[in-house]
Amino acid sequence: MSYLASDFENVDGTHAAQKFTHCLRLLESLDFFQTYKQKTFDLLQLVEGETVLEVGCGTGEDAIALAKRVGKTGRVVAIDHSQVMLDQAIASTKELQLLIEFIRAEAQQLPFADKTFDAARVDRTLQHISEPERVVAEMTRVVRSGGRIVAMEPDWETFIVDSEKHAVTRKLLNFWCDSFPTGWVGRDLPKYFHHEGLTHIQTSPETLVIQQFDLADQVFDLVQTAHRAGEIGVVSQQEANEWLAELRYLDQVGEFFCSFTGFVVSGKKP
Ligand SMILES: C[S@@+](CC[C@H](N)C(=O)[O-])C[C@H]1O[C@@H](n2cnc3c(N)ncnc32)[C@H](O)[C@@H]1O
Incomplete structure (x- = not known):
């Protein structure tokens, strides 16, 4: 079974493309994602x-x-x-007559000459890459002087879920955070921009609150996270099951709560 935290690193190797495209389309439909994405587009100027x-x-x-x-x-x-992702992207843009070129490439090694672009953007992708700083360096390299770079990435240690079981909750949420190649990338982004010598660096938090268990499970893989953690002994299987049962109960009585924060960071190449 594919796992959203770690398998976005290698979508083509999972043979579960549908899960990833479903996840991205679901997120795209939520107001939170629409709103921060507009902000990133505006910052590209x-x-x-x-x-x-x-x-x-x-x-x-x-x-x-x-x-x-x-x-x-x-x-x-x-x-x-991911060729699977590119095929989906090409299919959804086919009819639109827009000038978009889709290219299969590694973000850590962009196949473009220096100063090719006026601007570059990355959104919730660095979290899946173990060397995110290299990607920021590559984006900086391929943008011209005066060009803009904008990134949005979560910091998964801002992920909170309300539960009476504090110790189990902490263990499970740290497990989720550490399942990403770089679960802390949100807090590191401004530093990476600074290392590349970018100027006019602005950082702003974007917080999503979800109060329905089913939606939260689709966005954050709660059930799979608890079961995985139970299987490998991060918590006991009984603790995992009891935690999920409590969250479902809270949902039924209208008291389920979870939230995470991502950071939008923008900068200019001098
Ligand atoms: C969570 S999705 C985000 C997609 C899109 N930016 C959005 O906001 O909907 C992460 C994307 O990064 C791609 N990806 C992961 N590692 C990559 C890498 N090293 N180089 C290029 N793309 C990568 C995945 O295939 C996936 O399409």
Whole structure:
């Protein structure tokens, strides 16, 4: 069974593409994602005719939004290392007559010359890469002087779930955080931008609150996280089951609560 925290690292190797595309489309439909994504598009300060790079494009919706901003004389290049994701992205943009080029590539080694783009954006992809700093360096390299770089990444230690079982909750949420190649990337992003010599660095938090168990389970894999943690002894299987039972009870009585924070960071190449 594929696992959202770690398997986005290698979608093509999981043979469960549907789970990943379903997850991305679900997130895309939530107001929280729409709102912060608009903010990242605005921070790119794109004008008609510019060339923009989208790193880790997933199913392609953000590339479409960028293409609309740069207009008919602009160009969007969207990369992802998953062919499954690129096929989905190509299918969803086929009819739209927008200038988007989808390329299979590793974010850590972008196949573009220095200063190719006016701007570059990455969204919830660095968390799945063990060397996120290298990606920020690559994005900086391929953007021209005066160009803009914008990233949004979660910090999974901001993930909170209300439960009376504090110790078990802490163990399970740390387990979820540590299942990502870089679960702390949110707090590290401003530092990476600084290391690359970017200027005008701005950082803002974006917090999502979910108060329905089923939706939270789809977004955060709660059931699978608890069962996995039970299987490998992070908590006992009984503790995992009791934790899930408590969350379902809280949901029934209208008191389920969970939340996480991601950080939008933007900067300018001098
Ligand atoms: C959580 S999805 C986010 C997709 C999209 N940015 C969005 O906001 O919907 C992460 C994406 O990063 C891609 N990815 C993961 N590691 C990558 C790498 N090293 N290079 C390029 N893409 C990668 C995955 O295939 C997946 O499409």
